[in-house]
Amino acid sequence: MAVAIRKPLRGGIHPSEQKHLTADKPIVKPPPPTTVTIPLWQHTGACCKPLVSKGDAVRLGQKIGEAPAFVSAPVHSSVSGTVVAVEPRLDPVGRMVTAVVIEADAQDALADGISPRGTLDSLSPPDIREIIHEAGIVGLGGASFPTRVKLSPPADKPIDSYILNGCECEPYLTGDHRLMLERAADAVLGLCLLMKAAGVEKGYVAVEANKPDAVETLLPLARETGITVVVLPTRYPQGSEKHLIKAVLGREVPSGGLPMDVGTLVSNVGTAVAVADAVYRGMPLVERVVTVTGRPVREPSNLLLRLGTSFATALELAGGLTEPAGRVVMGGPMTGVAQFSLEVPVVKGTSGILVLGEDESPPLASTPCIRCGRCVESCPMRLVPLYYDACARVGNWTRARELGVIDCIECGSCAWGCPARRPLVHSIRVAKSEIRNLAARS
Numbered sequence: 001m002a003v004a005i006r007k008p009l010r011g012g013i014h015p016s017e018q019k020h021l022t023a024d025k026p027i028v029k030p031p032p033p034t035t036v037t038i039p040l041w042q043h044t045g046a047c048c049k050p051l052v053s054k055g056d057a058v059r060l061g062q063k064i065g066e067a068p069a070f071v072s073a074p075v076h077s078s079v080s081g082t083v084v085a086v087e088p089r090l091d092p093v094g095r096m097v098t099a100v101v102i103e104a105d106a107q108d109a110l111a112d113g114i115s116p117r118g119t120l121d122s123l124s125p126p127d128i129r130e131i132i133h134e135a136g137i138v139g140l141g142g143a144s145f146p147t148r149v150k151l152s153p154p155a156d157k158p159i160d161s162y163i164l165n166g167c168e169c170e171p172y173l174t175g176d177h178r179l180m181l182e183r184a185a186d187a188v189l190g191l192c193l194l195m196k197a198a199g200v201e202k203g204y205v206a207v208e209a210n211k212p213d214a215v216e217t218l219l220p221l222a223r224e225t226g227i228t229v230v231v232l233p234t235r236y237p238q239g240s241e242k243h244l245i246k247a248v249l250g251r252e253v254p255s256g257g258l259p260m261d262v263g264t265l266v267s268n269v270g271t272a273v274a275v276a277d278a279v280y281r282g283m284p285l286v287e288r289v290v291t292v293t294g295r296p297v298r299e300p301s302n303l304l305l306r307l308g309t310s311f312a313t314a315l316e317l318a319g320g321l322t323e324p325a326g327r328v329v330m331g332g333p334m335t336g337v338a339q340f341s342l343e344v345p346v347v348k349g350t351s352g353i354l355v356l357g358e359d360e361s362p363p364l365a366s367t368p369c370i371r372c373g374r375c376v377e378s379c380p381m382r383l384v385p386l387y388y389d390a391c392a393r394v395g396n397w398t399r400a401r402e403l404g405v406i407d408c409i410e411c412g413s414c415a416w417g418c419p420a421r422r423p424l425v426h427s428i429r430v431a432k433s434e435i436r437n438l439a440a441r442s
């Protein structure tokens, strides 16, 4: 069944989508890179402990990092070859993280034990949760939260609904759109596995109205499985969890709360496909779809890249650049992270590599706030970004907390239209971090 939700998101923005660069480009799987650099910390939670040392031979899919805590996710080799270093390396989030550097042998020799693990009918919920954990699966929408943890809510938080997030509202990115076209059956199967693992009966796939081909592809599969496809108006940030839940189920996640507080879990389309791969092929998370795009990129592409592939290699695979880059970003232009080096690796949270031209990356210099109110109008959380910026300038974290800064979802809608180019999201991140530090000390 398809349900059209007509009520648009309150606030939010309509940035130029720029999805035409790659929306029609099928996912391409290049040969394995010659070297991969695989950070042992690619997820929310504790950093993994290395299981290999320099000189060790490794195989594709072999576990090379062990999760030391419940909130963590193991890490696997994305190639077969030889470990040449286990040492700190820069990651695309800007941290120095212990990484396993592997010279690939181009053989893709599979690790022992990689084989189908069962079926939707044969596996129990605990079985599915364990397979998901052992496969190192985290949310592939960007947050990289370990999926097994999401599937294990406390007993006092009963869950009745699971939403598969196919909105992909961030400009430029098209990997999820392509997955819904090319691997729709696996996306729906993955959702069914996630629903069984969480003991949930009601499943939804939410897609923005700008992807009618994806809706058409999903509908017959949804009819077979009893899942509802929900078509949402195209508006950024429709895909944020809180707005998605409100639009699909009419439920309001409380201030400071989580989807589980309103009986709901949300996963990204890529995550569901990874779950289907882990169960039906036995393959852990060793690769992901990355949209390599932007005007300077010669052949903007959707590439299925091995984790650990350098951004430089990814850009070469997309034909290189036709003009100097003004900025390279991991993710999209709204929530992405600017990069200082092209040697950083693709990680589980790398949804895109976006290159902006020099004229598309104006200097970050800002001028004083003119109190025009645009940031307030565009905030989908009904917050007051200009005041958080003012609080951050004088270090008044108590006032920022009183004004609700903790509810900010860091979507960037406020900064997008600010005529003074105030660093609103940066100020908000600093304020949230200081408030957390204060709470930890008290």
Ligand code: SF4
Pocket: 368, 369, 370, 371, 372, 373, 374, 375, 376, 385, 386, 389, 414, 417, 418, 419, 420, 421, 422
């Ligand atoms: S949009 Fe920018 S200039 Fe306008 S009120 Fe907000 S911070 Fe100030």
Ligand code: SF4
Pocket: 378, 379, 380, 381, 382, 383, 384, 385, 407, 408, 409, 410, 411, 412, 413, 414, 415, 424, 425, 428
């Ligand atoms: S204050 Fe936060 S939630 Fe509101 S528009 Fe800015 S980044 Fe988005």
